[in-house]
Amino acid sequence: MSFRGKRVWITGASSGIGAALAEAFAAEGARLVLSGRRRDALAQVAARVQPDAAILPFDATDWAALPRVAAEAGVIDVLVNNAGISQRSLAVDTRPEVYRTIVETDLLAPIWLTQLVLPGMAARRSGHIIGISSVAGRIGTVLRTGYCAAKHGLIGYLDALRAEVEQAYGISVTTVLPGSVRTRVAANALLADGSARGASDPNIEAGMDPAECARRILAGIAAGEREILVAQGAEAHAAALRFSDPERLFDMLAREGARLAAEREQGGRPEPAPVSRTIA
Template identity: 60%
Template sequence: MTVGPTVWITGASSGIGRALALGWAKDGARLILSGRDRERLGDVAKEAGGETLVLPFEVTDHEAMTSAVERALEWSGGIDVLVNNAGISQRSLAVETALQVYRDIVEIDLMAPIALTQAVLPHMAARASSKLVFISSVAGKVGVPLRTAYCAAKHGLIGYADALRAELSASGVEVHVVVPGSVATNVSRNALAATGAKRGVSDRAIDNGIPPDEAAAEILAGIAAGQREIIVARGVERAMGEMRRTPDQLFDQIADMVAKGYIEKMEPQPS
């Protein structure tokens, strides 16, 4: 019997993360499900069925993350797909927003996925056929009001992913950036307000957004098709994402630079 890929998803207890887990489970994937809520992760594992490891940890806790990587590799023998999905949004005007909100969102939405990716990168690169998936946002392409911290973090995540893709372009490791618009999740309800408190209410755009299972289906199809940038949005959000889409020709040009020795040319020359 063919063994499916091992897929590690952060933020897997709800929303896009949960929907991706269920979608991959249908294709026979072995799942590692991470988030903060063990009970909710367990519910997703039961719904997914199959071979599943529930691995809760707080993404900003470096020691817990390091232990989670060790446990994940011990259980799986290697990660085929890492989905950096865990994150938090914002709903507040910049002029009213405490600096700590910026620190918290950048730590959760940018530094945490970088830290986890860096920890598993040597193992994934050795497999030569693995995939790194970064869930950013249309707000990672466009400056959206009430989300200055979120935009900063999500723009940064795309920058990290694009540079990493270039470095790995000859390794067989694929890097996919997902750019969702409004998806009907708890993202707005869980967003940070100006003081850093949880907002606690949703908004119409999110409530009328794309159902998570439809968003997940588009993401899975894009990954299967080898799309490096996957825009999952409707209407004006789709139009904004497409206006700021990075052309495939540019990705190819940067990969060609790497193939022609760009990295080697940057190495210090002997004096």
Template identity: 60%
Template sequence: MSFAEKVIWITGASSGIGEALAVAFLAQGAQVILSGRRVEELQRVADQAPQRCRVLPFESTDYDALPAIVADAWSWRGQVDLLINNAGITQRSLALDTDFAVYRRLIEVDYLAPLALTQLLLPKMVARGAGHLAVISSVAGKVGTPLRSGYCGAKHAVIGYFDAIRAEVEQAYGIHVSVILPGSVHTAIATNALAGDGSRRGHSDPNIENGMAVALAAERILAGLAEHQREIPIAEGMELLALQLRVGNPEQLFAFTAKEGARLAALRAAGGSLDPSDIRSQ
């Protein structure tokens, strides 16, 4: 399937996977709506093909503003063929050290925000009789790993929601639904992660720094979306193994993650640095 002339709406499009997806879709001749909070960065991406881009900035959790935003996006070309809910944040803190406000923020941004946007766009796609909804979840949406309790919870939740609406709309209305599961991709996600007190972490992980090139991740995501794959894992090595174990041998996976949790607990007790887990996931 070619995305030429298709209208693609991407949230979190100012950097990372969102930007790489925008570049890849534009290279195929798509019309792209770029959303996020940083207007200057969105415009930088749009400048690559200004005639085929619409910069539509908004705060993902400003729910009161969403109806007008959705109307604006739809009216730009009279349709949205594919929505990619990409905007999100992650976490790096043990549950023992995490404020409740951090959990609330993760649920708002990583679960409720894509749900709210999708709920508003879905009726328009149903009325049109065509459309494709996608969400960037994570390997952490399938595998619970230390230092990411709130992130894992939100990403598990978003998979449940999108799996459920797929069951409701795929055959009944011809709407495709894809869940994307990245592992470690070389972006600024770990640097921008929330610490236990809600502050910005401010530094990356070795696993993210050595992760998959973001352009390659985008290429693989596009290939999966073109085939209307229901689930698109973008994982290698230990991350891919973890996904396989979650289905085939969950007890082995639980034992492995528990061992990692014990290592981090010992480091915490000793006042040491909590290094990232060897199970790599955003």
């Protein structure tokens, strides 16, 4: 599959995986539309990877603005639903607004943006929808009840969409499940009260380089994979266990939940442990 000359709209292009995907798609000759909330950060990415890229800032939680934003994006060949926000809080403590923000950003906005570009793709009998879910979209892990709900939901939406549009309209649907990638995701993650965590965590710091993640995503697409798992070590093992031995996986994760609950009861802030310590 060639992206040369294709108009590729990437959400969450202002940092991390989205910025790395912008660079990778630009290298393939795609024409970029870059979105995120921060215009300055988008302009910096554009200056580096494709100075004449279109910059289209918007807030994914601003539901009412999305039809206008999609109209401004123009005819889109490839939509990369990448913008997202994570979580680092126990369910027992977490405010309902945190769930709303995460589900709106990570699930409802990707669904709505897809719905907005879909009629054009169906009429042209071509197009490609890419969604960045997560290993947390396959396994339900601690400190991320809202994030896991949204990322599991995104996999379900994309699987069902693929069934409807792949053969019927020639539209490709690719779901990506990254493990830890070294970005601002943990620092930007929401705590129980809705504030940003503000600091990274050991799993993300030990994670894959975003450029390597983007390279693997494009390699998976080139190989025709509909679901691309970009994970290594204990995280890849956990993703496999969800199908091969779910009971064992649930036991390991529940032990980690018990450790965090004890930490909370002693008045400490529940902190994620290295995945390699949780998953054996």
